[in-house]
């Protein structure tokens with residue numbers, strides 16, 4: 001077994017501001033109220049992932065999933081602890097992240113691919129596949145600032161999934177796509193997973209996590225609450241009650 005990701009005692013603290021203007025700060029200070037404080041988005045998170053594992057990262061809103069994935073992707077540094085990643089990581093952390101609104105879809109494909117570590121020649125070779133997967137038609141030649149959120153998601157996923165990578169991260173990428181696109185993404189992610197790439201899949205859909213992942217990590221207020229078999233993780237979260245609703249979608253996608 002080859003270790004793909006090693007997250008070791010990772011903590012990340014953010015500032016929380018209660019005031020925005022100088023006047024508000026003065027008033028708050030006069031009233032001896034706090035103007036800001038800090039909170040821990042990640043607290044002492046540790047786990048190891050073997051190459052080829054498919055992990056469902058789950059947890060309530062604000063539990064720290066995106067923060068953790070940003071640390072794994074290397075776009076954010078933990079305040080404490082270390083993240084070691086073997087190989088190239090690709091994926092989507094937020095819809096539209098890394099896109100420039102005034103550049104066209106085509107230009108953004110090249111820029112986004114470069115950010116994800118692809119050379120211009122690699123992007124050139126994969127361009128037709130990327131464009132076909134995104135399937136945004138003539139919008140490819142218009143500035144992405146005019147795209148709908150679903151179209152952003154299509155373009156971002158199409159680039160990310162065409163990067164030759166060792167780790168693929170999909171954070172809520174399917175939240176804004178339409179049903180045919182979700183189906184296509186799930187099929188593509190299954191292919192990626194089956195090719196031996198390590199997969200991190202963030203979703204609130206128990207059905208799709210069960211379908212995609214053998215292991216689930218649950219974050220609770222920035223801490224690892226559960227790490228084990230997918231079914232047990234979903235039961236731990238008590239998401240099973242929603243399974244009927246959810247599985248309709250999951251079967252669709």
Ligand SMILES: Nc1ncnc2c1ncn2[C@@H]1O[C@H](COP(=O)(O)OP(=O)(O)OP(=O)(O)O)[C@@H](O)[C@H]1O
Pocket residue numbers: 014015041059060061062063064065066067068
């Ligand atoms: N750059 C930042 N500055 C300040 N606070 C932040 C920043 N990024 C995230 N947070 C906060 O950190 C906490 C964890 O956020 P994060 O986006 O990691 O949660 P999440 O589990 O991905 O949530 P969701 O399911 O809603 O996407 C939240 O309270 C969020 O407001």
